[in-house]
Amino acid sequence: MKKRSDCPLSFSLDIFGDKWSLLIIRDIIMMGKFSFIDFSKSAEKIASNILASRLELLEKEGIIYKQVSPKNKSKFIYSLTQKGIDLQPVLIEMMKWGIKYNPETPEPPKKVIKKYDNDETSLYNEYLKRQKDVLEK
Amino acid sequence: MKKRSDCPLSFSLDIFGDKWSLLIIRDIIMMGKFSFIDFSKSAEKIASNILASRLELLEKEGIIYKQVSPKNKSKFIYSLTQKGIDLQPVLIEMMKWGIKYNPETPEPPKKVIKKYDNDETSLYNEYLKRQKDVLEK
Numbered sequence: 001m002k003k004r005s006d007c008p009l010s011f012s013l014d015i016f017g018d019k020w021s022l023l024i025i026r027d028i029i030m031m032g033k034f035s036f037i038d039f040s041k042s043a044e045k046i047a048s049n050i051l052a053s054r055l056e057l058l059e060k061e062g063i064i065y066k067q068v069s070p071k072n073k074s075k076f077i078y079s080l081t082q083k084g085i086d087l088q089p090v091l092i093e094m095m096k097w098g099i100k101y102n103p104e105t106p107e108p109p110k111k112v113i114k115k116y117d118n119d120e121t122s123l124y125n126e127y128l129k130r131q132k133d134v135l136e137k
Numbered sequence: 138m139k140k141r142s143d144c145p146l147s148f149s150l151d152i153f154g155d156k157w158s159l160l161i162i163r164d165i166i167m168m169g170k171f172s173f174i175d176f177s178k179s180a181e182k183i184a185s186n187i188l189a190s191r192l193e194l195l196e197k198e199g200i201i202y203k204q205v206s207p208k209n210k211s212k213f214i215y216s217l218t219q220k221g222i223d224l225q226p227v228l229i230e231m232m233k234w235g236i237k238y239n240p241e242t243p244e245p246p247k248k249v250i251k252k253y254d255n256d257e258t259s260l261y262n263e264y265l266k267r268q269k270d271v272l273e274k
Contacts, residue, residue, distance in 0.1 A: 004156075005180035006243050008235025008250070009163050009228060017156035019141075026146050043142035083238055090234060091146060093226040098145025101220055106143050113145070 001061075015061050016087070020046055020054050022094070025080070025087050028064065029123065030112075032130045034077045035069070063087070070137045079131055085124060092117055138198075152198050153224070157183055157191050159231070162217070162224050165201065166260065167249070169267045171214045172206070200224070207274040216268055222261060229254055 004010050016022055027033035027042055040051055055078065058064045063084040069075040095113045099105045116123045141147050153159055164170035164179055176188055183191075192215065195201045200221040206212040232250045236242045253260045 003239075003241075004182070006241070006246070007160075007163070007180065008232040008239060008242050008246055010160060010181055011235040011239045011242070012231040013156045013159060017154070017159070019150045019154035022150060022154070023144075023147060026144070043144065044147055045141070086234055086237065089230040090227065093230050094149040095145040097223055097227060098148040100223065102140075102145060102148045104143070105145050105148070109143070109145055 012090075015057075015063070018054075020044075020050055021058060022087070022091060024051070024054055024058065025063070025084060026091055028078060028080055029085070029088065029091070029127045032134075034079065034131065034134050035075055036078075037075075039078075058084070067135070070135060077131075077134055080127070085127075088120065088123060092120075149227075152194075152200070155191075157181075157187055158195060159224070159228060161188070161191055161195065162200070162221060163228055165215060165217055166222070166225060166228070166264045169271075171216070171268065171271050172212055173215075174212075176215075195221070204272070207272060214268075214271055217264070222264075225257065225260060229257075 001014055003014060016025075023042065023044055023046070024039055027039050031042070033039055033042070036051065036055070039055075040046060040048060046054075055064070055066075059066065061083075062081055064078050064080055066076040066078050069077045092113060095109070096117065099110055099113060138151055140151060153162075160179065160181055160183070161176055164176050168179070170176055170179070173188065173192070176192075177183060177185060192201070192203075196203065198220075199218055201215050201217055203213040203215050206214045229250060232246070233254065236247055236250060
């Protein structure tokens with residue numbers, strides 16, 4: 001990918017500056033979703049062709065990786081690399097802003113973000129546990 | 138704008154989930170840039186039509202506001218509202234990620250982000266001073 005500038009913000013936006021990529025990261029780290037079909041069922045209703053192209057880009061950039069599901073050999077399980085895990089603070093800050101400025105935000109996400117903002121490792125540990133479960137035979 | 142879901146991340150991405158909006162916020166808060174011509178001269182070379190549409194959207198969403206320049210009545214000065222200022226943590230986290238994963242990041246932005254990450258109010262105060270200067274007759 002051609003970089004627009006040396007600015008680290010521009011570097012990040014070159015990779016995930018769109019309406020969908022961070023929702024996929026959210027699905028993996030927070031929602032216990034690990035497969036194409038799971039992501040496509042999320043509330044935002046991502047189109048299959050956009051989802052496929054975003055997964056390909058995120059994999060190429062080393063943010064996610066895929067493995068064949070041990071429970072279903074025709075299904076891929078998508079997980080986060082360390083580079084993907086490190087997007088957690090970006091997600092949290094964007095969610096805090098969204099909560100502050102959308103008066104219609106329901107209570108559950110407010111509580112969840114408050115918890116994770118105070119304890120960064122809990123989200124990661126919960127993710128690891130869910131990922132382990134999904135990769136078990 | 139039609140919201141895709143109740144998720145606060147989706148809410149944020151509905152507004153600034155693109156490759157350009159946060160670069161404009163960066164220009165205003167960090168770079169001492171306040172006008173259309175200033176933004177269009179940034180390293181990433183935003184096209185005029187994209188810049189115009191992003192400024193319009195950010196203004197409509199209450200993230201920036203414009204005033205006639207006291208030094209040049211045919212020029213607008215764009216400033217951040219509180220809603221725009223509150224994007225600072227999002228910018229900082231995205232820049233920290235960019236610095237970590239772009240081995241070609243030059244030293245100056247690394248130092249700047251380290252400073253602002255440790256002292257959130259200094260960036261805001263420096264912005265206010267620059268904005269005051271540009272709005273003086």
